[in-house]
Amino acid sequence: MSGQAAKNVVTDPPQISVVKSITVELGVREAFDFFTQQAVDWWPRRHQVVAGDREVIVFQPRRDGRWYERASDGAEADWGRVLLWNPPYRLAATWRIGGRWQLLPDDDGASEIEVVFIPDGADRTVIRLTHRGLERLGEHAGSMRAALDLPGPGDTLGCYAAALRQ
DSSP: OOHHHHHTOOOOOOOOOEEEEEEESSOHHHHHHHHHHSGGGTSOGGGOOSSSOEEEEEEOSSTTOEEEEEETTSOEEEEEEEEEEETTTEEEEEEOBOTTSOBOSSSTTOEEEEEEEEEOSTTOEEEEEEEEOGGGGGGGHHHHHHHHOOSTTHHHHHHHHHHHHO
């Protein structure tokens, strides 16, 4: 490659991701359903966007479906859009939370989550959650990565596992 051609090469910034996993004593279908249909029962309360009492968290079960929460007064906040819906093994969605933990109005600048459910026998499932695209948060990418990369399974999967133990 000539010196001039090398100067014109544009490279993407490195992708910043956090990967967490847990193993639960549930079959893959039950693990997927608990994650997607009962999220309001276990999703960390401190990750609430709507004001008031959170009533439901919804993953609309299709590609391009909404991922949102609704308060008991009817107020809704879109957390993202479903990118992949492949029950009971995999789902992916945009995550519309900005670098200062503020709600983004759309998917421009949103990061993504992917959740994979891996059968480990009839009544055991490994759940791997990947949060990728944090570089889209610009100057806040490093601090968001640090906040999400807590020891152990992290906040979200930690709350999921704790709810199963109750």
